[in-house]
Amino acid sequence: MLKVVLLGGGNIAYHLFTAFGKLSSVNLIQCYNRNIHSIEEFGKFTQITDDINSLEKADIYIIAVTDDAIGQVSDMLPFSDNFVVHTSGNVSMYSMNAKNRRGVLYPLQTFSKEKLVDFGTLPICIEAEDEKDFNFLKAFSSELSTHVYEINSEQRKVIHLAAVFVNNFVNHLYYIGHELCEKNNVPFNILHPLIEETTHKIMDLAPKEAQTGPAKRNDQSTINAHLEQLPNKNYKEIYKLLTASIQNTYGRKKL
Amino acid sequence: MLKVVLLGGGNIAYHLFTAFGKLSSVNLIQCYNRNIHSIEEFGKFTQITDDINSLEKADIYIIAVTDDAIGQVSDMLPFSDNFVVHTSGNVSMYSMNAKNRRGVLYPLQTFSKEKLVDFGTLPICIEAEDEKDFNFLKAFSSELSTHVYEINSEQRKVIHLAAVFVNNFVNHLYYIGHELCEKNNVPFNILHPLIEETTHKIMDLAPKEAQTGPAKRNDQSTINAHLEQLPNKNYKEIYKLLTASIQNTYGRKKL
Numbered sequence: 001m002l003k004v005v006l007l008g009g010g011n012i013a014y015h016l017f018t019a020f021g022k023l024s025s026v027n028l029i030q031c032y033n034r035n036i037h038s039i040e041e042f043g044k045f046t047q048i049t050d051d052i053n054s055l056e057k058a059d060i061y062i063i064a065v066t067d068d069a070i071g072q073v074s075d076m077l078p079f080s081d082n083f084v085v086h087t088s089g090n091v092s093m094y095s096m097n098a099k100n101r102r103g104v105l106y107p108l109q110t111f112s113k114e115k116l117v118d119f120g121t122l123p124i125c126i127e128a129e130d131e132k133d134f135n136f137l138k139a140f141s142s143e144l145s146t147h148v149y150e151i152n153s154e155q156r157k158v159i160h161l162a163a164v165f166v167n168n169f170v171n172h173l174y175y176i177g178h179e180l181c182e183k184n185n186v187p188f189n190i191l192h193p194l195i196e197e198t199t200h201k202i203m204d205l206a207p208k209e210a211q212t213g214p215a216k217r218n219d220q221s222t223i224n225a226h227l228e229q230l231p232n233k234n235y236k237e238i239y240k241l242l243t244a245s246i247q248n249t250y251g252r253k254k255l
Numbered sequence: 256m257l258k259v260v261l262l263g264g265g266n267i268a269y270h271l272f273t274a275f276g277k278l279s280s281v282n283l284i285q286c287y288n289r290n291i292h293s294i295e296e297f298g299k300f301t302q303i304t305d306d307i308n309s310l311e312k313a314d315i316y317i318i319a320v321t322d323d324a325i326g327q328v329s330d331m332l333p334f335s336d337n338f339v340v341h342t343s344g345n346v347s348m349y350s351m352n353a354k355n356r357r358g359v360l361y362p363l364q365t366f367s368k369e370k371l372v373d374f375g376t377l378p379i380c381i382e383a384e385d386e387k388d389f390n391f392l393k394a395f396s397s398e399l400s401t402h403v404y405e406i407n408s409e410q411r412k413v414i415h416l417a418a419v420f421v422n423n424f425v426n427h428l429y430y431i432g433h434e435l436c437e438k439n440n441v442p443f444n445i446l447h448p449l450i451e452e453t454t455h456k457i458m459d460l461a462p463k464e465a466q467t468g469p470a471k472r473n474d475q476s477t478i479n480a481h482l483e484q485l486p487n488k489n490y491k492e493i494y495k496l497l498t499a500s501i502q503n504t505y506g507r508k509k510l
Contacts, residue, residue, distance in 0.1 A: 090477060109448065109449060110452060110453075122448060123445045123448060125445070147445075147448075149442070155439055155441050157480075157484060158436065158439040159436070159441055159445060159446070161484055162431075162432040162435040162436055162441075162446060164481060165428045165435070166429055166432040166449065167450070167453045168468030168469070168471070168501070169428050169494075171457070171462055172462075172466065172470075172497055172500060172501050173425050173428070174420075174425075174457050174465075175466065175504065177418075177420045177421040178461065178462045178463070180416060180417040180420070181413065184409070184410055186410050186413055186417075187404070190404055190406075191363070191378075191417060191418060191421055192458060193377060194363060194422050195421050195422070195454055195457070197364060197365060197422075198421070198425055199450055199454040201365075202426070202450070203447060207426055207432075207433045208430055208433070210429075211426050212365055212423060213423030214419065214423070216423070229413075230416070234500055234503065238496060238497065239419075239424075242427055242493065245489055249427070
């Protein structure tokens, strides 16, 4: 059985803890957190500690803490030449202390404690300095998910950036749609099937092929009517900029 | 059985034709189109014509033509005091000729001829000048879908505008995410589960509650790193504007 030590008490640590509990091939021998109260519930199932100097010997140490703290926690590890990974999309593997053999295990998902995550098909991006460690990490991650990708630190930064567009920014457009509906006594759920269809479409079709709407058609009278209709400067600016960007993508038709 | 005449030969006409074919309560007695070739395949199942003066007597006439042509087709109808509806999200009921009793039956979805549409749960927005016509239209639309909404012309315009944000603009953000991935040899499908989760989240949670990311957290160092990383001015501008809009929505934290 693979011996694992988990460091951290946040969302990712919580979900990894739950996932490891289901795997017969993984033995989570210890959990560490600076504040032991946030991992108290782990204590029913494994050893917990808030003393970083009392970490047990393991095959892999997983640092699942906030981006800013990863370097610091890696500095504090009281050993060297062990295999240590972090779980962040946005932090280079090399930001960890070089006294240990370094790697990354980045599960690509938004985690919140309230919602159970099915790791089974979750994309996991892995990276390691050493080839032997990489092969170990690949086998280890494959216990968690069938979708394991070899992704270097540069590519991981790109994924994190692209995720801001397709997750955070998309959600903000949902918010604007929601606001427009609410202010005009239209139930937002009238748009749910369209939102689902928009998402399902790009599972089969490249987003470039799936584009529709007045900007793509260069339908200037609808665009003008929409700009007129929008209730504030901010929404008008977003409408204009995204419309111009779509028009540039497809080549503005001569009128 | 309800007698229906369908006018038009585009995507919506095609999908309505298919949907009516499955309903035992609806008798599609005739299809009209200016160009009869585009509705030739309807001719196997019902009467077709390109002569607007030979329209049969029906309970409802459905004008499913492009936005620009709706008024014109309604002018050309060779009768008065019949119930006539159009199917557009963006055109007022009152843009049709007042010689007939007017209404709207707007199915809220993106239609393409290649993809079959399940009308069963599709939102249908209806409106009519006359109460008796409205009740008829409600019963008629309920044959097509279990999700029928009473929506006036003003509200319908709002829905159409909101749909641009949650469908057309969202798809463009998918496109940008796709571009960023492709240019860095990252498979875009690594983001599919995150995209699906983003959509599913707002089926239960208001988009305002579902927001996450560096803009929401006011994580300026990540925002700066992302702006640095983006490959062109256009993407940087979109990033800045949507980040500022999220920060305004949640109140920029004092640093």
